[in-house]
Amino acid sequence: xxxxxxxxxxxxxxxxxxxxxxxxxxxxxxxxxxxxxxxxxxxxxxxxxxxxxxxxxxxxxxxxxxxxxxxxxxxxxxxxxxxxxxxxxxxxxxxxx
Numbered sequence: 001x002x003x004x005x006x007x008x009x010x011x012x013x014x015x016x017x018x019x020x021x022x023x024x025x026x027x028x029x030x031x032x033x034x035x036x037x038x039x040x041x042x043x044x045x046x047x048x049x050x051x052x053x054x055x056x057x058x059x060x061x062x063x064x065x066x067x068x069x070x071x072x073x074x075x076x077x078x079x080x081x082x083x084x085x086x087x088x089x090x091x092x093x094x095x096x097x
Contacts, residue, residue: 047090056080056087064093 010016038044051057058077064070073089080087 047088050088054086056085057090058087059090059092061092064091 010019047057058073060068060070060073062068070091077087077089
């Protein structure tokens, strides 16, 4: 399963193009639901503190690898900081590269 953006990029690739043009996009249902009860943790308390202070929260969830462009998210945070905003970036996943 590929996003429309990734499909377009793959379709433009000379090696993968003919296969990507035949791909079918199937919507994926949400695989996570919010639990009815949560136990506060150090991380959740810190995030709540940042939100209460009015900070812009930016997060990336799941396995973190170069194809997900984690550096692009960091570039967005740097740009926001240069513009005078106070974003808070959180990576939650298997590993950060």
